Amino acid sequence: MRTQVAIIGSGPSGLLLGQLLTNAGIDNVILERATKAHVLERIRAGVLEEGMCDLLDEAGAGARMRAEGLAHEGIDLAFDGRRHRIDLAGLTDGKKVMVYGQTEVTQDLMDKREQTGGVSVYEAANVAPHDFDGASPFVTFDKDGVTQRLDCDFIAGCDGYHGIARKSAPASVLKTYERVYPFGWLGIIAEVAPVNHELIYANHPRGFALCSMRSTTRSRYYVQVPLEEKIEDWPDDRFWDELRLRLPAATAERVSTGPSVEKSIAPLRSFVAEPLRFGRLFLVGDAGHIVPPTGAKGLNLAASDVRYLFDALGEFYGEGSQAGLDAYSQRALNRIWKAERFSWWMTTLMHRFPDTGAFGQKIQEAELDYLVHSRAASTSLAENYVGLPY
Template sequence: MKTQVCIIGGGPSGLMLSQLLHLKGIDTVVLEKRSREYVLSRIRAGVLEHGFAELMREAQCGERMDREGEIHEGFYIAHDGVLDRVDLHKYSGGSSVVVYGQTELTRDLYEARDKMNGVVIHNAEDVTPHDLTSDKPYVTYRKGDEVIRIDCDFVIGADGFHGVSRKSIPRDAITEYEKVYPFGWLGVLSRTKPVSPELIYAKHPRGFALCSLRSQVLSRYYIQVPLTDTVEDWSDDAFWAELKRRLPEEVSARLETGPSIEKSIAPLRSFVAEPMRYGNLFLAGDAAHIVPPTGARGLNSAASDIYYLYHAMVDHYINGSDEGLENYSAKALARVWKAQRFSWWMTTLLHTFPDRIPYDQKLQQTDLEYLFSSEKALGSLAENYVGLPF
């Protein structure tokens, strides 16, 4: 088999790049080790920054997002029993975010690939990149007893933190930076009316909480829990009771509860691998960087990688320039580290750390007080939340 760009990973990043390149006449093959049903069963974040929404429209996949997605021009931070609103529209100069579930977004991308007869191969086992520093790289994968080879010009590693792509780079050719936080998020999806039309981030001595939504009839809630906790430790009743404790009384009084559709615990981690290129292998999304979900930057950071790669590939194949490819890693990492800083700041501002000392508590409180006393501070938060320019 032969293609121009072989993309490892059939999540939203890989599918979006494949779709964008196809629209420009550039041939791709996507390899995904899981089934489509498995990929679509993953419950992930759904806050899309302005640039991501524009990229979906450019990929001709934004129709349902524009029809069903929730436009949010602000969000709330609950602290000390009160609700303070961050006016994104006002403080970012007129921008907003779109709340649209990653599962639905991925479904839209799959359907677009199907309509264009895009090649997306599922249940591809033992995917292995080869000869990445040569001008003729290739990728092999196994289907049953058969090993299949794909010759290509470039390999894109969009296969997540645990994928094969980053692990294919020699250890002495890559530097990894990591911070593991001493807690996780217990998340519950429920078929209930959201408690608020906009997201509520809650800072509380018992731990952080987040009230989010997927639609007007589907809610997503989170609470901070120790890393030692398991899903089995938390019944639905225990979850709802703890969530209510961490919210202001006016919010908890109107919280609608119900059976959980999905329940999981996600540990919080910050991670960056540098560089994001090795020969003709280019890393994108979680394969190269992870952020805590506090600042809603994970999927959005992956989208900026895809934006840079897409334009670099178009310049290579259509305009005959390799400048975008040569500068990809540096350009992507510059934006990645800004997302890392913002996610770290949001996490530090709103969570209760188990080893905190009174000094830390005072600084955290002062940071919150300063935020809501300064329009410039609110402007910085809003600018980062709606998304920095690509």
């Protein structure tokens, strides 16, 4: 087999890159170790920046998102028993975010790929990139017990934090930066109406809570828990009681409860790999960086990586120029580190840390008070939340 761009990973970043390349007439093949059904079972991000929405439109996969997604012009910060709205649109010349689940994004991109004849190989075992430090890279994989070889011009590693792409990078060149947070998010999805039409981020002495949604009838809620907590120790009733304790009283009274349809505990970490290019191998999305979900940046950062790499590949095949490819890593990292900073800041602002101490707690309270009463501080939050320009 031969293609121009081999894409490892059929998550949103791999599918989005593949569709943009297909639309531009650049041949590509996606290799995915899991089944299609398993990929669609991953329940993750749900807040999209305008840049991500525009990319879905450009890929021809944005129609359902535009029809069913929920445009949000603000968020609420809850602390000290009250809610304070951050007017995202008013502070950023009308910019908004779109609430639309990652599962739906993935489904839309899969459907578009099938419609346009894109090649995706699912259940591709033992995927491995080779010779990407030279002019003739290739990828090997096993399918139905047979080892196959995919020759290509470039390899895009869109296979996530645990994927093979970053693991294949030479250790002598790869440098990583990481912070692991001392808590996780216990999250549930329930078929109940959201408590509010916009997201609520709550800081409470018992810990952080987030009220989010996937639609007007499906809610997504989270509470901060210690890392050692077990999911079996959190029956639905206990979760709902804990959530309400962390919200202002008037908000807690309006929480609609019901059986969870999904429940999980996710650890939080910040992680960046540098560089994001190794010869003809490029890291995209979670393969190169992870952010805590507090700032809603994970999927959106993957989208900006895709933007930069797609533009660079288009320049290479259209003009014969390698300038974009040479600039990809630094260009992407400049935006990644700004998003890492914002996600770290939001995490430290809204969570209770076990080692904060009395002084640190007073500083956090002062920061929150300043944030909601200073237009300049609110604007900084809003600009980062809706997404920095590409």
